[in-house]
Amino acid sequence: MKTLNAAVHSGPRSTVGRLLALLISVLAALAVGGVLATPASAQLISNKCTYTNSQPTLQRGSSGTAVRQVQCELNYSMDNVEIAQDGSFGATTDSTVRRFQRCLGLPVDGIVGPNTWRQLNLWAWTGGLNC
Incomplete structure (x- = not known):
């Protein structure tokens, strides 16, 4: 997770990293409960x-x-x-x-x-x- 966090919060790709992290968390929420606000x-x-x-x-x-x-x-x-x-x-x-x-x-x-x-x-x- 440190590698992902470092990628998300540093460098010129930080926006892409944040969007990727958001997408991963959304997909995880759907996979776990299927209920997503x-x-x-x-x-x-x-x-x-x-x-x-x-x-x-x-x-x-x-x-x-x-x-x-x-x-x-x-x-x-x-x-x-x-x-x-x-x-x-x-x-x-x-x-x-x-x-x-x-x-x-x-x-x-x-x-x-x-x-x-x-x-x-x-x-x-x-x-x-x-x-």
């Missing part, structure tokens, strides 16, 4: 997506601010995704949710429930999911 309901994704911190179950046909939140988080989570944040869970949002779920090995049902929200919150915060 979203960063204060994603802390509204560090001011990236600020529509709502409500995380209801959503699916095709849903509408409103929580759908805008999903759309925003999908845009920040995945590379080469830019869907309209119009609050309407239509065909494009559905197919993007399914792609996100498939990429992460989640059940591919197009429903944004607790597990999909949890992963959206994580990936919207870290970004760079390429699938």
Whole structure:
């Protein structure tokens, strides 16, 4: 652990080291209990997506601010995704949710429930999911 701590707190790679340590601790928390507090309901994704911190179950046909939140988080989570944040869970949002779920090995049902929200919150915060 001293080697990891030294790498995290020194040199020009300290930011990368901190992010790596954070990712390792998040993955460890998921592996141990499966219950992971979203960063204060994603802390509204560090001011990236600020529509709502409500995380209801959503699916095709849903509408409103929580759908805008999903759309925003999908845009920040995945590379080469830019869907309209119009609050309407239509065909494009559905197919993007399914792609996100498939990429992460989640059940591919197009429903944004607790597990999909949890992963959206994580990936919207870290970004760079390429699938």
